[in-house]
Amino acid sequence: MERQRTAWDFALMMATVVLLGALGVQSLVGTLYAWWAYRSVPGWETTGYPGFVTAMNAVAAPLAVALVLVMGLCVPKRLFERRVLVWVSVVGVAAGVGAGVLARSVQAGLTVYLGLAALLQGAVVVLTVAGAGGLAYMSEGRIAKAGSGLLHLGFILFALTVVAWQDSPVMLPAFVASALLLAGGSAMSFYARGSREAPSGTST
Amino acid sequence: MPTPASISEDLSSALATLLAIGRPVSALIVAGIVAVVLAACVPALRARLRAAVGALLAALAIGEAVLVWFHLRLGQACLTVEPQSGRVTGSFAVPLWIESEKLYVLALLLAVIAVGVRRHGDELRPLLAGAAAALAAAALLVGKPFTAPLPDFLAQYRGYLAAWASGDAAAAAQAFAGIEGARRFYYNAWYMWVHPPLLFVSYAAFAASFAATVLMVVKKRSSYEQTAYRWARLGYLPLTAGMVIGMPWAIIAWRGEAWWWSGKVNMSLMMWVLYTAYLHGRLYLRRPGMWKVVAALSIVAFVALVLTYLTTYLVPGVHSVA
Numbered sequence: 001m002e003r004q005r006t007a008w009d010f011a012l013m014m015a016t017v018v019l020l021g022a023l024g025v026q027s028l029v030g031t032l033y034a035w036w037a038y039r040s041v042p043g044w045e046t047t048g049y050p051g052f053v054t055a056m057n058a059v060a061a062p063l064a065v066a067l068v069l070v071m072g073l074c075v076p077k078r079l080f081e082r083r084v085l086v087w088v089s090v091v092g093v094a095a096g097v098g099a100g101v102l103a104r105s106v107q108a109g110l111t112v113y114l115g116l117a118a119l120l121q122g123a124v125v126v127l128t129v130a131g132a133g134g135l136a137y138m139s140e141g142r143i144a145k146a147g148s149g150l151l152h153l154g155f156i157l158f159a160l161t162v163v164a165w166q167d168s169p170v171m172l173p174a175f176v177a178s179a180l181l182l183a184g185g186s187a188m189s190f191y192a193r194g195s196r197e198a199p200s201g202t203s204t
Numbered sequence: 205m206p207t208p209a210s211i212s213e214d215l216s217s218a219l220a221t222l223l224a225i226g227r228p229v230s231a232l233i234v235a236g237i238v239a240v241v242l243a244a245c246v247p248a249l250r251a252r253l254r255a256a257v258g259a260l261l262a263a264l265a266i267g268e269a270v271l272v273w274f275h276l277r278l279g280q281a282c283l284t285v286e287p288q289s290g291r292v293t294g295s296f297a298v299p300l301w302i303e304s305e306k307l308y309v310l311a312l313l314l315a316v317i318a319v320g321v322r323r324h325g326d327e328l329r330p331l332l333a334g335a336a337a338a339l340a341a342a343a344l345l346v347g348k349p350f351t352a353p354l355p356d357f358l359a360q361y362r363g364y365l366a367a368w369a370s371g372d373a374a375a376a377a378q379a380f381a382g383i384e385g386a387r388r389f390y391y392n393a394w395y396m397w398v399h400p401p402l403l404f405v406s407y408a409a410f411a412a413s414f415a416a417t418v419l420m421v422v423k424k425r426s427s428y429e430q431t432a433y434r435w436a437r438l439g440y441l442p443l444t445a446g447m448v449i450g451m452p453w454a455i456i457a458w459r460g461e462a463w464w465w466s467g468k469v470n471m472s473l474m475m476w477v478l479y480t481a482y483l484h485g486r487l488y489l490r491r492p493g494m495w496k497v498v499a500a501l502s503i504v505a506f507v508a509l510v511l512t513y514l515t516t517y518l519v520p521g522v523h524s525v526a
Contacts, residue, residue, distance in 0.1 A: 017481060024477035027470035034467055035519045045520050053462040158448060172452045179448035183441045190437040 008085075012074050019067045023060060030056050068110055068159055069093070072117040074152065079124060092116050111164040118156045125149040147188025154181030205290055206283050208369035212362075214281040219353070222274045226350025229267045233340055236260030240337040244330045254319065257333040261315040264340060268300070268312055271349060275300060278354075282361055284384050287368045287376035296357075296387055299396045301404060303354050304347040309401075311339035313408035324416065324431050331415040360386060395453035402446030407509060409439030410479070414506040421499050429495060432502055433486055440479055447472060458522050466521030471512040478505035 034052060037044045076088040095116060100109020128149045131142060158178035165171045239256035243249045249256075275298050282296045301309045318332035343349065360383060367379035390396065413435035420428035454463045463469060482501040488494050516524045 013484070017484065020477045020480065024474045027474045030465060031467045031470045031474075031515065031519055034465075034521070038520045049520075053465050056465045057462075162451075166455055171455065175448060175452040179445045182448060183445040186437075186441055186444060190441075 008077060012070060012077070015070045016067070016074075019063055019070065023063050023067070026056070026059055026063070065106065065110065068114065068163070071152075071155060071159060072096075072113050075117045075120045075124065075156070079120065079127075088120075107163060111160070114156055114160045114163060118153070118160060121149065121153045121156055125153055141192050143188050144192035147185045147190075147192060149185070150181050151185030151189060154178045154185055157181060206285055206292065208365040211281060211283060212365055215278075215358075215361075218274065218277040218281050221277075222270070222350060222353060225270050226267075229263070229270055230344055230350055232263040233260070233267060233344060236263040237337045237341055240333045244334055244337075250330075253329055253333055254325075257315060257318045257329065257336065260333075260337060260340065261312070261319050264308070264312045264315055267308070267350070271300060271305060271308070271353075274353065284364075284380070284387055285368070287380055288373065293384060294387060294392070296361075297392045297397075298354065298357060299391065299400065301400045302396070303356055304349045304352060305343075305354075306404075307339055307343035307347045308349050309404055310407060311336050311343050313404060314339060314411060317408055317412050321412065323434070324419070324428060327419055327428075328412065328415050328431070331418070332412060335411060335415075357391070389457050393453060393457075395449060399446050399450040399453065402442040402449065406439040406441075406443035406446065407513070409435050409442075410506055410509055413439060413502060417499055417502040417506075420495075421503075426495060429489070429498065433483075436479065436482060436502065440483060443476060443479065447476060454523075461522050463522045466523040467515045467519030468512065468521060468523035471508065471515045475505060475508040475512050478508050481505075 030052070034049075037048055037052070041048055072092055073089050076085055076092070080088055092113060096109045096113030098109075099112035100106055103109070125146065128142070128146050155178075157174060161171060161174040161178060165174055168174075236256070236259045240253070240260050243253040243256035278298055279295050284293045284295070285291065286293055314332055314336035318329055318336050321328050321332060364379040364383040367375045370376065413432045416428045416432035416435060420426070420432060454469075478501060482498060482505050485494070485498045485501055489498060518524075
């Protein structure tokens with residue numbers, strides 16, 4: 001059971017790294033292209049930039065959607081054992097796809113999916129802070145675990161704000177809250193005693 | 205009631221005072237730079253390096269105090285006045301880390317770290333002090349915060365005063381709209397007092413992390429890796445918070461523009477991804493040969509940081525001055 005959970009953790013982490021890496025590579029290639037075009041094509045800022053933006057959006061959109069999906073899949077792994085986990089994940093994805101199809105909007109689907117993920121992650125944070133047993137974490141110690149929970153809640157809130165609340169009055173407080181959760185959660189994960197410090201040695 | 209002439213006179217007086225005070229302060233900073241270079245390069249003086257970089261820090265701090273005074277004077281002198289009604293709509297709270305003052309702030313932060321670093325301090329200090337001295341020299345030669353301060357701000361503000369004084373009502377109204385928008389959404393925006401300084405603090409911490417990584421690679425000792433990690437995690441917190449805090453500002457200020465594909469934003473994302481990968485890669489540091497991957501990630505991430513800084517000046521976009 002523990003091995004399966006570890007394998008799921010590793011697969012999700014690798015998927016996250018690959019997707020972030022792909023977005024990073026796209027950013028680098030896009031920046032290099034813009035730099036070249038700016039210097040080589042006269043008036044590119046007005047004639048070529050709109051097409052560049054369209055192409056970049058088209059490449060990034062599926063990566064961003066996949067990243068949101070992976071983020072949502074990361075959440076229930078803390079709460080449920082494998083069989084229930086699969087069903088919760090399937091239900092979450094199905095709810096998002098269903099909402100997207102009904103509203104004919106990818107944004108609506110992602111909003112529902114992220115909303116469910118936020119509710120689950122909120123429960124994870126409450127249970128972690130309360131010291132409830134049965135939650136699966138890679139890190140040890142309640143502070144480090146709470147930090148990890150808050151960090152992930154910050155990511156979900158950030159994604160929810162980008163996807164759903166950009167034109168809402170809650171946009172600003174939501175961004176500030178996600179920044180506080182991300183920074184506070186990271187600090188708790190980094191500085192909790194015994195967490196993630198590699199042992200000191202004399203040579204590599 | 206303020207007039208373009210009275211404001212210009214007040215502004216000129218503030219600039220003349222800055223220039224007068226700035227000359228001896230610049231000389232003090234140059235003396236600090238020379239002291240650091242001598243202490244770093246002459247083995248007999250190496251023991252005095254901490255004192256030398258302390259002297260540079262003191263000179264930079266005095267200069268920063270002068271700049272704070274100058275910005276307060278700008279707040280008093282540079283009013284925005286609606287030309288038609290004569291109504292004063294506000295004054296400027298120009299942040300201390302824009303335009304000519306960016307490199308200066310970075311030099312100051314690195315000097316603070318160079319003086320205060322404890323873990324592997326003797327080995328890290330020459331690298332950090334050298335970087336602080338180089339940035340201070342670049343700040344004086346390129347940024348010129350005391351002799352040619354805030355060129356873009358002053359050019360825009362003087363343009364507004366000239367349009368107001370010209371008697372052309374349409375030109376005056378247009379110039380007022382421009383300067384008032386810049387005042388509210390850029391210079392006086394609270395984001396400008398939070399977003400850039402968080403990023404500058406992270407840049408300085410990452411520079412210390414990079415220096416420790418270089419030492420690890422050169423000396424092949426894993427204890428430097430822990431030092432590099434400690435500085436990197438310290439830098440990662442303000443980097444993440446600063447980037448997230450910048451987003452609502454971008455959404456509001458650049459509504460309707462594809463700001464997320466600006467070169468600066470792209471490179472920032474790249475840098476954040478690389479530092480995230482570095483911090484995650486460290487989890488597997490005990491695996492054979494993993495230290496090489498972690499060291500490579502740390503170095504590549506710092507190269508991305510430098511490119512991110514330079515992108516502002518090289519690649520076009522809403523976030524750049526290219």
